[in-house]
Amino acid sequence: MENLIEKQNLRILFLASDPSNESRLHLGKELQSVRDKLSANVHFEIKDHLATKPNDVMNEIMNYKPQIVHFSGHGSSEGELCFEDEYGKSKTIPPEALASLFNLVTDYVKCVIVNTCYAERQSKAIAQFIPIVIGTKSEISDDAAINFSSGFYTALNPDLSTESLKKAFNLGCIAIQFDGNLEEHLKPVIIYGSPGVRFASEVDSAFSLISNPKGNAVTTLINGLTLTGRKMGLTEAEAKKIIDDKIWKLQEYNNGIIEYEKNLKAILRDEFPLSDSSFTALSYLQSGLNLTNEDVKAINEKILSDPNLDNANSWYNRGLGQSQLQNYELAIEYYSKAIEKNNDYSAAFSERGLCHSKNENYELAIEDYSQAIEINNNWEISSNLSTTYFDRGFSYYQINPKIDENLNKAIEDWNQTLELNPNENSAHYNLGLAHEKLKDFDKAIKCFVKALEQGYSRKAVIYSGIIKCYSQLGETKKIQEWTKKAKNDLNLLDDLKEEYSGNNVES
Incomplete structure (x- = not known):
């Protein structure tokens, strides 16, 4: 199985907030710097959310499932992160609340950057659950925060191991120094999670390209x-x-x-x-x-x-599925699609004919059966020439009123069925019913007897049919003989009248 994780980019979520009642920051400049550094790194993608409100933090992290969460903006001297309320004013989240959120996302968040002032307390709270958290000891200038981000994302490696994140952190601090700020490069701090948290992250990284943990x-x-x-x-x-x-x-x-x-x-x-x-x-x-x-x-x-979803065989299989669910109209639509893809598809014509028959549209069914028989190509397991003759005979028989022409066509089809499949005992039974309708009682009796000899399961209706035909012929002795046979064979004489129906051909 192809490993889907391997094909996913590592996700960075950039959350920024600059409340109107706080000193203005160049958050857009920091975001653009991060994007510039990541533009050539195909392993990462970044999503930003500006003017972040407290609820946005939870929603964005839970929905986007990032590996790195980057907070940019303001922090209070008590270690709280400042976001915005509905009016754009400052609204803080205490360290404990944010840490509780990260306790729920340890499966995917591997690093949190709190690029705000006074973020050390917040960072320590988050580090209970996240392997690497980066914050600041005290107040940090806007330029230093931007330079740190620029250096950090320049060195960021997609394995997100402890060593690679530490290297990225060090380069972020160096980037502050390179800008001539020799004091502020000491303000960012890297806080490591517990050994268990960090080791779990190492294990995640090690297994990230393994689809089958065996061997x-x-x-x-x-x-x-x-x-x-x-x-x-x-x-x-x-x-x-x-x-x-x-x-x-x-x-x-x-x-x-x-x-x-x-x-x-x-x-x-x-x-x-x-x-x-x-x-x-x-x-x-x-x-x-x-x-x-x-x-x-x-x-x-x-x-x-997959292009095979739109081929004739797939549409045929969908037709079978819908037919089994008795959704005959949808099945007809799918069989028609199969025929559009392959107009020599006998099985599709035959199965569509069966659906028309189930809907009692027997004329349409006969048209499809006839087309399938004429083509006689591309059959499937559930459909073949023999069954199509059988089903067309059923449709001819079911047309009301039952005129001799249609009954004779049904007889022709069922005889053709038996030529192709002599063991189709249902065809013998159906032939008996058709001959009975035509008042050819001798032929009807022969067909019923043949079905009985071949082990047709509905013995009661066969005995009833034979007895009825002999009744029409006025042969009292035969009636008594077959009544006795039925009683001895089935002991169901009382059920014969109830089970027998002259119109119940086998479908």
Whole structure:
């Protein structure tokens, strides 16, 4: 299975706020500097949200699922981040509240940058849950904050390991020095999460390009990670638990991808394009499997771009699916699509004819059956020449009033069915009914007896048909003989009248 994570860019969320009652900052300049530094790095994408309100922080992080969250703006001396209220005025979020949010997003957020004044307290609170957090000790100038961002994103490596993030941090500090500011380069601080948090991040990075966590290479990786965990101060058991949890999540992820793909393909066998109800069903499946919108988008793009979705065979299979659901009108539409793609598709004509028959449009059914028989090409497992003759005979028989011409055509088709498939005992039974309608009782009796000899399952109706024909012929002795046979064979004499119907041909 193709690993979808591998194809996703690493996401940076840039959240900026410059309340009107605070000193003005050059946030647009900082954002443009970040974009410029990342423009040549194909591994990253960036999304910004300016004039950020407190609720925006939660919504943007939960929906975008970034690996790096960058706050830019104002901070208070108490360590609170300043955002905007509905009037554009300053509204703060305390460190504990923001830290609680990051406790929920540890699966994907690997680094948080708080590029504001007095961000050290906020950064320490967040570092309980995030491997690397970058803040400031005290008040920092606008120019220094911009230079730090420029240097940091210049050195940013897509592995987001502790070492690469530390390198990017150091280059950010150097960028402040290069601008001639020898004091402020000491204000940014890098705060490391606990050994467990940082090790979990290392494990995530190590497994990011692995789709199947099995094999000798993975065993070697696990051994190496275990040693890394020890260096970070973890016991072997602690490191093993973090690695095992990651492997379990990866397996669950892979299973979820496979399950979603399987269900999407199954729905596409029934309908195309997808209906609103199918999209709703898939969204519930996505939620149950804990797949992101990006995961689902990648799967949909891969499967829905398959040119085979629009070929004759796919439309035929959708017709079968809808026919089984008794959605005959939609099935007819899909079979018609199949015929548009391949006008020599006998199976599609035959199955469309069957749907018309189910809708009691017997004339249209006969037209399709006749076309299928004339073409006699491209049959499928569920449809063949024999069954098409049989089904056309059924349609001829069902047309009311039952004139001799249509009954004789039905007889011709059922005889043709038996030439192609002598074991089709339903055809013998149907022939008996047709001959009975034509008052050719001797032929009817022979057909009923043949069906009985070949093991036709509905014995009661056959005995009833035979007895009725002998009644029409006035042969009392035969009536008594067959009544006795029925009683001995079935012990269902009381049920004969109830089960028998002269119009119930086998379809």
